[in-house]
Amino acid sequence: MPITSVNTDNDDLTLTIVADFAASKERLWEAYADPRLVEQFWGPETYPAKFFRHDMYPGGHSRYEMTGPEGDKSRGYWEFLAVDAPNSFEVLDGFSGDDGEPNRDLPSMRMVFAFDETADGSRLTMTTHFNSLEELEELVSMGMIDGTKSAMSQIDAVLADLARFAADIPAQLQLLSDTRVRISRVIRGSVSDVWRAHHDADLLAKWQLGPDGWEMTEVTPPAGPGSAFRYRWAPLTDTEGEAFSIGGEVQESHPESRIVHTERMEGFPGETLNEVTLTPVPEGTLLSYVITYASAEERDMILATGMVDGMEASYARLERILA
Structure with a gap:
């Protein structure tokens, strides 16, 4: 399990999750930059994700869909606010409608992903900023922390399999x-x-x-x-x-x-x-x-x-x- 700490701050309205990996910062960044890779771990193990769009540049958007064991769908989007490869990126994360487009009537969260080198590899610090204490408590009660733990537990396998997506692989x-x-x-x-x-x-x-x-x-x-x-x-x-x-x-x-x-x-x-x-x-x-x-x-x-x-x-x- 790569997650090393989880901290909820009710005053700052943030949830901060830290995870460490035995891979370089650049390779960890690539796992988030490549839609073929990020979709392998963004959803929990029982709700795998598929990214239909993934534009990792300021102003870009992502569209993804998670499918549950009963075939139920949960759709979301990212709107990239800032990208500093391979150090950090910041997105608005929200819910999408059945057409895959953002549902602006539902709340969105600001998420900051920071990537750092460590003596043993790399560290990801993911900080989610909520709009209110009620929103933070509601999403935590809905299983956001457990879902994130399940999702991030899959990253090690993705990092170990990067050779399958290297530059010498055909289209x-x-x-x-x-x-x-x-x-x-x-x-x-x-x-x-x-x-x-x-x-x-x-x-x-x-x-x-x-x-x-x-x-x-x-x-x-x-x-x-x-x-x-x-x-x-x-x-x-x-x-x-x-x-x-x-x-x-x-x-x-x-x-x-x-x-x-x-x-x-x-x-x-x-x-x-x-x-x-x-x-x-x-x-x-x-x-x-x-x-x-x-x-x-x-x-x-x-x-x-x-x-x-x-x-x-x-x-x-x-x-x-x-x-």
């Missing part, structure tokens, strides 16, 4: 729901370089080619919100296949952190919503690509084309270019 696919998937890849390169590689026409034409044997013949990269992008690929002379194009519109753009856009293949029905988040991690940049499809059937049909393998070929090519 990973995770089914988040019937219509949503997450594709994740750590890219050896800075966030600035990876962001530029997704917005610079010359760079895009060099790496975003999928399997070998294709070339990008048209490149109109995304810009700010409201802008349109369009790419067209064609097979080289000795490669089978027909030329095709995709396009879409940018809905959100937070430079070097997050971009949200629609995407459709020209000449085919259907449109996806793509959310791309870049997060600095010790080995480079974690790229998290969440795609929402119109239906499970559309999701399965597109994934069956080998899309993830094509993305991995492109990301591996990008790493060689950045190197």
